[in-house]
Amino acid sequence: MVRLVDIPCFGASTVVWWRKRTWTCSEPSCPVGVFTEQDGQVAKPRAMLTTRACRWATEQVRREHASIAGLARQLGTTWRTVWTSIEPILTVPPPMSPGSPA
Ligand SMILES: [Zn+2]
Numbered sequence: 001m002v003r004l005v006d007i008p009c010f011g012a013s014t015v016v017w018w019r020k021r022t023w024t025c026s027e028p029s030c031p032v033g034v035f036t037e038q039d040g041q042v043a044k045p046r047a048m049l050t051t052r053a054c055r056w057a058t059e060q061v062r063r064e065h066a067s068i069a070g071l072a073r074q075l076g077t078t079w080r081t082v083w084t085s086i087e088p089i090l091t092v093p094p095p096m097s098p099g100s101p102a
Contacts (some may be wrong), residue, residue, distance in 0.1 A: 002020055002043070003016075003017060004042075005053055006050045008075065048077070048084075049086075053075065054086055055089075058089045061086065
């Protein structure tokens, strides 16, 4: 079970519990052997926030100039959790919207 912080709902912080399936390869010579289900649409490997929450928090910073402390309070988590989750995304420039100057 993986605990993930998701976007706030009706003003309340939200948590998603993801019951990840673990697979075992039946081929004895398989170099992988055992592996755990991954889905980047839900969350990146070892993420603490859902992909949706990362996107939401990034937009809050970029468009609303939200503070990390304020987002942490809304998400019901710590400053460090929010920052380590979105800092890698914020360092990548946002995609240009149609019609914006080049
Ligand atoms: Zn295999």
